Amino acid sequence: MKQKLITASKLFLLFTILLGILYPVSIFVVGQIIFPSKSNGSLIYKDGKIIGSEIIAQQFSSPKYFQSRPSAVNFDAANSGGSNLAPTSQTLMQQIKNRIDTIKSQNPESKTPIPIELVTASGSGLDPHISLNAAYWQADRIAKARNIPLTEVKKIIENNLEYSFLGFLGEKRVNVLKLNLILDKLN
Numbered sequence: 001m002k003q004k005l006i007t008a009s010k011l012f013l014l015f016t017i018l019l020g021i022l023y024p025v026s027i028f029v030v031g032q033i034i035f036p037s038k039s040n041g042s043l044i045y046k047d048g049k050i051i052g053s054e055i056i057a058q059q060f061s062s063p064k065y066f067q068s069r070p071s072a073v074n075f076d077a078a079n080s081g082g083s084n085l086a087p088t089s090q091t092l093m094q095q096i097k098n099r100i101d102t103i104k105s106q107n108p109e110s111k112t113p114i115p116i117e118l119v120t121a122s123g124s125g126l127d128p129h130i131s132l133n134a135a136y137w138q139a140d141r142i143a144k145a146r147n148i149p150l151t152e153v154k155k156i157i158e159n160n161l162e163y164s165f166l167g168f169l170g171e172k173r174v175n176v177l178k179l180n181l182i183l184d185k186l187n
Contacts, residue, residue, distance in 0.1 A: 044177060052177045057128045060180060063106060064145040066130070066138050067174045069117050070099055073125035080124045096120065109140040129173040132157065148186065156182050 031039035042054035052058050057068040059075045068075075085092035099119040114142040115134040135157045141182035157174055160182065164170040 044181070046181070050182075053128075054175060054177065055128055057126045058177055060176065062145075063141055065180045065183065066135060066142065066174075066176045067103075067118065069127050070095075070119065070121045071125040075126065077126055080126050082123045082125060083121060104105060107138065107141045109144065110137055112137065115142075127163065128175050128177060130176055132161070132172050132174065135174050135179070142183065146183065146186070152186075153183075154186040 020146050044052050056077050057075055060067050073079045073081055075164050096119050103114055103118055115137050118134050139153045143153045161172050163172055
């Protein structure tokens with residue numbers, strides 16, 4: 001019994017060092033060398049200050065900006081997650097109704113149906129992308145608020161498409177923060 005306990009303790013110590021220290025440190029070093037931006041959170045800087053991340057959504061409420069999907073966690077990356085409300089939940093239905101009313105009042109020129117992703121939160125509550133449909137749906141409001149031609153807003157959308165992974169997983173999308181930064185450069 002004593003020999004088995006000694007062997008188990010040695011293995012525990014070996015694997016703690018190997019998998020708890022050496023492996024994480026080596027992955028960190030490799031990440032910093034090969035993918036430094038991604039390893040550090042894909043941060044976006046403006047005038048030397050961090051203003052966001054390519055992979056975490058932010059809330060934009062001004063009419064001159066593209067808006068992200070709603071967030072069940074109020075865009076707090078520390079509390080990533082969905083609302084856990086079932087499709088039959090009256091609370092969820094009321095939230096969606098309120099979002100529809102708000103987005104209609106913010107986009108009176110849009111006469112087509114509201115893209116579902118603009119009124120429903122993503123599973124993480126931090127999805128930085130919207131579909132082309134959702135971006136085009138908001139284009140009229142942005143063009144009007146910024147006093148620029150609608151064709152220019154649509155061109156910005158088209159020039160910043162991100163394509164599906166491996167050409168078939170997912171759909172074409174745009175990163176909301178990147179679009180908004182490009183719009184800011186125009187003015």
